[in-house]
Amino acid sequence: MRRLRNNDSRTEQEAAILKAAAEEVSLVGVGRASMDVIARQAGVSRSTLYRRFPSRDALITELGRQTFDFAMARLQTVGIESGAKEAAVAAFCEGLRLLTSEPVMRRFLRLDGDLSAMAGMYDEAEEFLQSASAGMARALRAAGATMPDADLLAVCELHIRLATSMAQVRTSVLDVRDDDAVRAYAQTHLAPLVW
Template identity: 75%
Template sequence: MRQQRNTASPGEQEAAILKAAAEEVALVGLARASLDVIARQAGVSRSTLYRRFPSRDALITELGRRTFEFAMQRLSTVAMDSGPKDAAVAAFCEGLRLLTTEPVMRKFLQLDGNIVVEGMYEEAEAFLNLASAGMAKALRAAGATMPDKDLHAVAEIHIRLATSLAQLRTPVLDVTDDDAVRAYARKHLAPLVY
């Protein structure tokens, strides 16, 4: 079925393109995402797509930026007023939930085992570094008193462990069981934060 032509404002067209790009990336991954399909689903011509995003890289970069902002917004809603240990547990649980349920994020971080797109390692690494820095900042705001270097190391451990658990299932922890994830984080990760 042909999508009706989108005659909305440039901002609305951009939003439609990004929505279609997210759906396409979630469905087929970054490497196989088709600009023709994205344009068709957004109801715009390929030339309109290129007016809004001058290159495929520009579109993918903006999608990645918005995906990261969405994740950070979700993580910022985690209760941080009950102390650094509880904040670490809550952030780990929400982070793992995001990594196991958000399809676009999974594709960006290569958590679905697809062929890695050239340059995507750098984007995944940047995502993980920004997430670690964000978690360290949140833990500091929640009352963590440890030195900055140690706090950043602990935040990175949390992010990398969550990413690993989302990618490689283990009999040690059922990542779909919120209570089990919370107990795991409380026992193994909260003690790292002071």
């Protein structure tokens, strides 16, 4: 089915392009996402797409940033009033839920086994890890964590690395689809790291 040409404002066109890019990445992955398909689904010409996003990398980077912002907004909803340990458990549970259920995030994690895409995304992955760790550290500090900043940041990075690994590689230790098991795991093994 051919979509009608999108003659909306620049902002609305960019939103349509990002929505189409998210759908395409969800279906085929980062490495195989087609600019032609994205333009067609957004209802814009290739030239309009490239005026809005000058390269494929620029579009994918913006989609990654948008995905990260969405994840950070979701993590901000994790309650901090129950104390630092409970906030750490809640953040781990919500983070793992995001990593296993959000299709675009899952595709960004997998990168379709395309090593050239992985090399190109390394800086963004490192940036994601640093930003997510810093955001979690701020939330845990607000929840009452008293440990030194460097230790708190290291624990937050460990939580994020562990959640990312468990979302990517199945383990007999924990069924990541079982919310109660994830919570119990975090309470037993991760909460004690925060003080």
